[in-house]
Amino acid sequence: xxxxxxxxxxESNEEEPVHLPCNHSTISGTDYIHWYRQLPxxxxxxxxxxxTSNVNNxxxxxxxxxxxxxxxxxxxxxxxxxxxxxxxxLRYSGNTPxxxxxxxxLSVIA
Amino acid sequence: EPEVTQTPSHQxxxxxxxxxxxxxxxxxxxxxxxxxxxxxxxxEFLVSFYxxxxxxxxxxxxxxxxxxxPDGSNFTLKIRSTKLEDSAMYFCASSLQGGLYGYTFxxxxxxxxx
Numbered sequence: 001x002x003x004x005x006x007x008x009x010x011e012s013n014e015e016e017p018v019h020l021p022c023n024h025s026t027i028s029g030t031d032y033i034h035w036y037r038q039l040p041x042x043x044x045x046x047x048x049x050x051x052t053s054n055v056n057n058x059x060x061x062x063x064x065x066x067x068x069x070x071x072x073x074x075x076x077x078x079x080x081x082x083x084x085x086x087x088x089x090l091r092y093s094g095n096t097p098x099x100x101x102x103x104x105x106l107s108v109i110a
Numbered sequence: 111e112p113e114v115t116q117t118p119s120h121q122x123x124x125x126x127x128x129x130x131x132x133x134x135x136x137x138x139x140x141x142x143x144x145x146x147x148x149x150x151x152x153x154e155f156l157v158s159f160y161x162x163x164x165x166x167x168x169x170x171x172x173x174x175x176x177x178x179x180p181d182g183s184n185f186t187l188k189i190r191s192t193k194l195e196d197s198a199m200y201f202c203a204s205s206l207q208g209g210l211y212g213y214t215f216x217x218x219x220x221x222x223x224x
Contacts, residue, residue, distance in 0.1 A: 032210070043114075043201045044153060046212030087153075095208030097143060097166055100153040 004088045009105040012078045020073040020104055022088030027068050032091050034098065035062065035073045037084040044087065044100070047073065083108045112136040116202050116216035123192055123223055131187045131219045133202030142185045143203040143213065144177065146170070153201070159185065160208075192223045 005023040012018040024033065035047040048055055048062045050071070055062045061074040075082055087103040115134040123129050135142050144156040157167040159177055176188045185204075189196055199220050203213040 034212070036213075038153070043203070043215030043218050044213075045215065049212065095141065095158070095160070095165065097155045097158050098213060099155060100145075102152060 004090060004101060006086075006088055006101065006104045008102065009107070011107045011109060012075075014080060014108055014110050015077050018075040018078045018082070018106065018108075020075070020086050020088075020106065021070065022072070023070045024088070024090055025069045027090055028092075030092055033062065033064060033068075033071050034089045034091050035060070036087045036089065036098070036100075037082075038087070038103070039081075039084045047086070049091075078106075078108045080108050080110060082106065112214070114202055114204055114214050114216035116200075116219050118219060119217070120220045121222070123221070125194060125223055126191050129189050129192055129221065131189075131200050131202075131221070133185045133187075133216055134183055135185055135202065135204030136206075136214055137183070139204035139206050139214070141165075141205045141208050142177075142179070143205075144187045145201045145203065145215075146198040147201065147218075148195075148198045156187070189221075192221075194223050197221055197223045 032049050032051050034049040036044045037047050038044045048057050048060050050062045050064050063072045085103040085105050087100050117132045142159040145153050147153045155168050156171045158165045174190045178186050199218040201215050201218045203215045205213045
């Protein structure tokens with residue numbers, strides 16, 4: 001799997017939007033961009049994924065750069081429950097397992 | 111919403127003993143996985159399982175580990191002779207189409223080897 005680079009940590013105020021960046025300059029044409037998060041003492045949780053176009057779901061939005069070398073996970077209104085480690089993962093379209101990096105630890109301040 | 115269920119939530123075992131960690135994946139999912147997370151470290155892939163056989167495994171998944179889907183609903187991870195360094199959270203996951211649309215993870219089993 002191609003590598004991703006994320007900041008170690010970020011902080012946000014409650015009810016503010018949060019933009020979590022991810023760089024993946026070596027992405028290949030068949031790599032999907034997946035985001036997962038891990039709340040304290042829980043297993044990872046799927047957030048969103050995309051290939052080329054921006055994507056929205058009930059949890060978040062994913063903005064993908066035109067050259068696909070970076071992406072941003074957008075939480076529109078952070079809550080205390082969004083405090084977690086967020087993982088940006090590139091995954092070949094085949095059945096290769098997810099490989100987790102260190103992710104970004106998001107703290108949300110009330 | 112469908113869940114992946116893992117039991118037990120916490121297991122304490124003596125070094126050298128065998129342990130079996132159990133998972134009930136989502137019923138219509140076809141791909142199954144085990145991951146582990148040592149305290150304070152990354153989530154690490156152990157093994158993937160599809161069509162009743164291992165499809166991929168990491169170098170962590172040595173001869174001490176085995177997986178089984180004994181009855182069409184459970185998915186188990188066995189560690190034959192536990193070591194202190196096997197102490198970790200073990201997460202089971204399942205997916206419908208090889209994870210293209212996401213894995214669903216269980217909440218994990220905390221294994222403590224003493």
